Amino acid sequence: MLKNDLFLRALRRQPCSRTPIWVMRQAGRYLPEYRAVREKTDFLTLCKTPELATEVTIQPVELMGVDAAIIFSDILVINEAMGMDVEIIETKGIRLTPQIRSQADIDRLIVPDIDEKLGYVLDAIRMTKKELDNRVPLIGFSGAAWTLFTYAVEGGGSKNYANAKKMMYREPKMAHMLLSKISTVITEYTLRQIEAGADAIQIFDSWASALSEDDYREFALPYIRETVQAIKTKHPETPVIVFSKDCNTILSDIADTGCDAMGLGWGIDISKARAELKDRVCLQGNMDPTILYGTPERIKAEAAKILKQYGPHTEHSGHVFNLGHGILPDVDPANLKLLVEFVKEESVKYH
Amino acid sequence: MLKNDLFLRALRRQPCSRTPIWVMRQAGRYLPEYRAVREKTDFLTLCKTPELATEVTIQPVELMGVDAAIIFSDILVINEAMGMDVEIIETKGIRLTPQIRSQADIDRLIVPDIDEKLGYVLDAIRMTKKELDNRVPLIGFSGAAWTLFTYAVEGGGSKNYANAKKMMYREPKMAHMLLSKISTVITEYTLRQIEAGADAIQIFDSWASALSEDDYREFALPYIRETVQAIKTKHPETPVIVFSKDCNTILSDIADTGCDAMGLGWGIDISKARAELKDRVCLQGNMDPTILYGTPERIKAEAAKILKQYGPHTEHSGHVFNLGHGILPDVDPANLKLLVEFVKEESVKYH
Numbered sequence: 001m002l003k004n005d006l007f008l009r010a011l012r013r014q015p016c017s018r019t020p021i022w023v024m025r026q027a028g029r030y031l032p033e034y035r036a037v038r039e040k041t042d043f044l045t046l047c048k049t050p051e052l053a054t055e056v057t058i059q060p061v062e063l064m065g066v067d068a069a070i071i072f073s074d075i076l077v078i079n080e081a082m083g084m085d086v087e088i089i090e091t092k093g094i095r096l097t098p099q100i101r102s103q104a105d106i107d108r109l110i111v112p113d114i115d116e117k118l119g120y121v122l123d124a125i126r127m128t129k130k131e132l133d134n135r136v137p138l139i140g141f142s143g144a145a146w147t148l149f150t151y152a153v154e155g156g157g158s159k160n161y162a163n164a165k166k167m168m169y170r171e172p173k174m175a176h177m178l179l180s181k182i183s184t185v186i187t188e189y190t191l192r193q194i195e196a197g198a199d200a201i202q203i204f205d206s207w208a209s210a211l212s213e214d215d216y217r218e219f220a221l222p223y224i225r226e227t228v229q230a231i232k233t234k235h236p237e238t239p240v241i242v243f244s245k246d247c248n249t250i251l252s253d254i255a256d257t258g259c260d261a262m263g264l265g266w267g268i269d270i271s272k273a274r275a276e277l278k279d280r281v282c283l284q285g286n287m288d289p290t291i292l293y294g295t296p297e298r299i300k301a302e303a304a305k306i307l308k309q310y311g312p313h314t315e316h317s318g319h320v321f322n323l324g325h326g327i328l329p330d331v332d333p334a335n336l337k338l339l340v341e342f343v344k345e346e347s348v349k350y351h
Numbered sequence: 352m353l354k355n356d357l358f359l360r361a362l363r364r365q366p367c368s369r370t371p372i373w374v375m376r377q378a379g380r381y382l383p384e385y386r387a388v389r390e391k392t393d394f395l396t397l398c399k400t401p402e403l404a405t406e407v408t409i410q411p412v413e414l415m416g417v418d419a420a421i422i423f424s425d426i427l428v429i430n431e432a433m434g435m436d437v438e439i440i441e442t443k444g445i446r447l448t449p450q451i452r453s454q455a456d457i458d459r460l461i462v463p464d465i466d467e468k469l470g471y472v473l474d475a476i477r478m479t480k481k482e483l484d485n486r487v488p489l490i491g492f493s494g495a496a497w498t499l500f501t502y503a504v505e506g507g508g509s510k511n512y513a514n515a516k517k518m519m520y521r522e523p524k525m526a527h528m529l530l531s532k533i534s535t536v537i538t539e540y541t542l543r544q545i546e547a548g549a550d551a552i553q554i555f556d557s558w559a560s561a562l563s564e565d566d567y568r569e570f571a572l573p574y575i576r577e578t579v580q581a582i583k584t585k586h587p588e589t590p591v592i593v594f595s596k597d598c599n600t601i602l603s604d605i606a607d608t609g610c611d612a613m614g615l616g617w618g619i620d621i622s623k624a625r626a627e628l629k630d631r632v633c634l635q636g637n638m639d640p641t642i643l644y645g646t647p648e649r650i651k652a653e654a655a656k657i658l659k660q661y662g663p664h665t666e667h668s669g670h671v672f673n674l675g676h677g678i679l680p681d682v683d684p685a686n687l688k689l690l691v692e693f694v695k696e697e698s699v700k701y702h
Binding site: 160161162165166169170209211212213214215246247248249266267268269272288289290291293294295298305328330 | 511512513516517520521560562563564565566597598599600617618619620623639640641642644645646649656679681
């Protein structure tokens with residue numbers, strides 16, 4: 001039994017004594033303790049060494065007091081497992097080879113056995129669950145198909161997604177074939193994470209806002225829905241968070257995937273999202289990460305504003321406090337600690 | 352008298368026989384004719400040589416048949432006129448020195464005499480107006496204060512606007528002082544462009560979506576309003592377009608600046624924007640620029656969809672067809688030409 005299950009209760013829209021908080025990239029470079037581990041090895045080796053992944057996953061729980069852990073990994077492990085060579089140079093950039101541009105390229109990608117190719121993530125989840133000893137829930141995660149598709153086609157990050165969109169707009173069937181192949185892996189991967197012990201799953205569609213509403217409905221949402229529905233069928237008790245960052249004009253469509261919670265970027269007042277969705281889903285977010293560069297007063301004022309914008313909780317509401325994107329590497333950890341403590345205290349009055 | 356005043360009529364929400372079209376960065380690298388001029392000189396020298404700026408400004412009118420010209424220039428000419436050294440390496444990046452980080456830095460920036468420091472833009476406008484010989488209207492433009500502020504503080508482009516936001520969140524009064532100083536120049540600059548012959552003004556807030564709703568209301572909109580209101584007072588007949596890209600959750604606030612038209616990115620169905628704003632303003636947009644990588648059929652289908660989403664025109668509606676961002680340098684000019692011709696034909700039935 002979890003000692004602190006506030007995060008899961010909020011995702012399930014069950015009554016909570018206060019608003020839970022965790023932050024994206026909470027196991028990351030802003031923590032000197034993370035940098036100490038990271039110095040010994042490269043980024044992907046850290047992901048692939050369960051002892052080290054476990055250590056950095058637990059750091060923010062112990063150092064910052066967050067209400068959930070998220071397994072230390074990267075969304076691109078799926079591209080690698082499918083047969084692409086992935087280089088991640090933290091702070092510098094990402095390179096995937098070969099770029100996937102033709103039907104032959106797509107055919108060469110494999111649908112891997114998860115235990116064989118991504119067993120290290122499952123091992124890290126099992127080890128972390130043991131080390132956490134039920135202090136807080138553990139989040140598993142995956143990139144969404146559209147985002148992983150852009151990395152596959154572009155061979156890295158991209159400004160305009162020119163090649164990904166060329167495929168979508170010139171060879172839509174081929175694009176769907178690649179998206180579908182990636183989505184199959186995502187679905188199996190998230191199911192296996194749950195079976196290894198993950199208490200919730202977050203799907204990161206980091207580049208979601210690059211698509212128009214209709215293109216997001218055609219090229220992104222069906223694949224997210226596929227994964228959500230597979231999880232809901234096999235593990236109905238496991239909450240799923242969909243983070244389609246900055247898709248603020250299609251919130252209802254995202255909720256229609258059947259997810260339990262939706263992550264929000266800071267581009268929308270959370271009050272508006274709640275009003276539109278009418279407590280159909282839990283909302284996660286949505287402070288601008290750069291607020292953590294501010295003074296303690298500014299940080300507290302912003303957190304208080306977001307809690308107030310979400311407003312009083314009812315029987316079926318749910319809010320998980322988070323940033324609208326990952327914490328930035330040069331943020332003072334003291335500022336995150338201050339935020340976590342403030343949210344824990346300030347949120348009580350809304351519950 | 353203008354031979355083709357459709358663009359101005361649409362901005363003023365007067366009846367039109369069809370929907371006018373121009374595209375952002377239409378005078379740019381996708382055109383071989385532009386590259387031929389550009390080869391002879393560097394980017395800023397091209398901006399500063401009225402003969403050459405006039406030549407490339409007119410190219411898309413003659414080659415593509417667009418319904419408006421936009422003076423060839425760059426938003427950063429204001430930063431330069433205020434005393435910063437600006438280097439623009441097309442395709443590479445932008446560097447401004449010194450970075451503006453302290454009160455002393457702000458105090459050292461000048462509020463320039465526009466004729467003295469930006470006279471070359473006014474000369475280019477006068478020359479272009481003459482060369483255009485009333486074929487189509489000429490758009491003048493400026494960056495918005497928030498966007499120019501980020502360039503000043505960051506000293507270039509930025510991923511997270513860390514330094515700009517540090518100033519906003521740690522020293523908000525100082526940030527407002529810098530924004531205000533920049534805004535004073537913007538206002539005077541746009542007025543002088545109108546007096547030199549510009550038929551409409553567009554304010555580009557390229558990095559608008561980096562701010563939360565409240566921060567956009569505090570740090571961006573008041574300065575846009577200042578410029579719009581100054582134009583409306585001195586030159587009430589000159590339409591103003593505000594392009595706060597991807598600020599799709601605060602459309603009404605943007606309309607409240609008093610602008611005549613609003614530019615939209617492709618992240619929102621134009622039908623939703625029209626429904627929310629109820630024809631208070633003309634809408635400009637909003638095709639994903641990467642659609643121009645698609646097949647002719649895909650390009651036409653997308654343009655037809657946007658025209659249909661905007662829907663039938665009424666006595667007080669207005670739509671200017673455009674991309675949701677600048678045309679990309681590797682687009683085939685034939686695809687833009689096809690788009691322009693298709694919009695001209697297809698839009699008739701909605702008027």
